[in-house]
Amino acid sequence: MQRPVNWIELSIQLMESDSRILVANPNWWRPGIDSEADEIVGDFFLGYGFSDQLFLCRRIDLKRSIYKYNTIASLRYPLSHIS
DSSP states (O other): OOSOOOHHHHHHHHHHHOTTOOEEOOOOOOTTHHHHOSEEETTEEEOSOOOSSSOEEOHHHHTSGGGOOOOGGGGGGGGTTOO
16 A cells, blocks of 8 residues: 555445445555546445455355355366466
């Protein structure tokens, strides 16, 4: 991060105030990132997808039964670091 910021507390506040928010992660700023956002709320860019390197989520939402399905394509993900 370019400067220290308490992104966890800010993310929790946003997630508690907006049930659409499932996941939050620090912003890896790069030019044009704002054009990829569906919506901007304060310092947050809202859209689909997130960094799987570091994120915060509401666990209760991810434990819902719709996420208990598997697909053969998911066997590929443990190998995603091999390019």
